[in-house]
Amino acid sequence: MSTTPQLVVHRDKELMACATAARLITKIVDAQASRGSASIVLTGGRNGNGLLAALASSPARDAVDWARLDLWWGDERFLPEGDGERNATQARAALLDSVPLDPKRVHAMPASDGPYGSDIEAAAAAYAAELAAAARPEDHAKVPSFDVLMLGVGPDTHVASLFPELPGVREKERTVVAVHGAPKPPPLRISFTLPAIRAAHEVWLLAAGEDKAEAAEIALSGAGELQAPAAGATGRSRTLWLMDEAAASKLPRALYPPASP
Numbered sequence: 001m002s003t004t005p006q007l008v009v010h011r012d013k014e015l016m017a018c019a020t021a022a023r024l025i026t027k028i029v030d031a032q033a034s035r036g037s038a039s040i041v042l043t044g045g046r047n048g049n050g051l052l053a054a055l056a057s058s059p060a061r062d063a064v065d066w067a068r069l070d071l072w073w074g075d076e077r078f079l080p081e082g083d084g085e086r087n088a089t090q091a092r093a094a095l096l097d098s099v100p101l102d103p104k105r106v107h108a109m110p111a112s113d114g115p116y117g118s119d120i121e122a123a124a125a126a127y128a129a130e131l132a133a134a135a136r137p138e139d140h141a142k143v144p145s146f147d148v149l150m151l152g153v154g155p156d157t158h159v160a161s162l163f164p165e166l167p168g169v170r171e172k173e174r175t176v177v178a179v180h181g182a183p184k185p186p187p188l189r190i191s192f193t194l195p196a197i198r199a200a201h202e203v204w205l206l207a208a209g210e211d212k213a214e215a216a217e218i219a220l221s222g223a224g225e226l227q228a229p230a231a232g233a234t235g236r237s238r239t240l241w242l243m244d245e246a247a248a249s250k251l252p253r254a255l256y257p258p259a260s261p
């Protein structure tokens with residue numbers, strides 16, 4: 001079941017990052033209180049890393065039991081381990097290296113010099129298998145029912161590494177695919193597919209900055225998911241667009257209440 005997007009528009013990207021960090025801490029703490037653990041899918045990109053940096057500097061971060069948190073990535077640039085362009089490397093620098101996570105619960109996507117070498121198809125299949133192994137019977141899917149799956153929105157409406165009109169966004173069966181020829185460098189990437197994204201309880205799309213305004217307008221005005229992948233990114237219980245005023249500037253004001261001054 002897909003959910004209608006709800007919009008939350010903050011004054012600027014700094015406030016958006018702080019407010020989203022607070023929102024995420026609350027979700028994790030609530031999930032840990034009710035189930036014992038929480039499961040989150042991280043995104044790369046400027047907005048995703050801004051959120052992680054805000055989380056790192058939030059005093060409330062100590063409310064999270066970091067050892068009982070499963071972390072996954074929705075996409076990765078297929079580069080050597082430790083490369084500064086890898087989403088996992090950037091997430092480690094922004095937050096992960098400064099909190100006491102259980103390394104066995106940090107599920108980075110394979111690197112191009114990892115166990116599958118340059119075989120990106122094998123690397124994508126291995127990540128799909130890791131997700132399937134973590135899914136419980138009650139999840140009724142080949143991936144766990146993530147508490148929150150976050151996605152940056154690219155200026156071209158891409159989410160994860162699903163770019164408009166490329167094969168990845170058409171995938172209906174597999175949960176993870178290898179991406180060849182991505183229009184944004186690097187060309188080789190690994191990505192969740194829309195079915196994997198839509199298995200999450202909550203999907204949060206992060207869009208801050210003027211360069212996201214057109215993408216938000218297109219994705220939220222009834223575009224199809226093949227042309228605008230962000231339009232197809234919905235959660236089972238909730239789909240939340242977390243934005244700043246610049247990214248929301250092309251949307252009709254009737255869609256969202258005014259941001260606080």
Ligand SMILES: O=C1O[C@H](COP(=O)(O)O)[C@@H](O)[C@H](O)[C@H]1O
Nearest residue numbers: 043044045046047152153154160
């Ligand atoms: O390359 C990527 O880009 C998107 C969006 O990034 P942004 O810097 O324009 O916010 C990101 O969500 C994705 O994870 C990443 O691999």
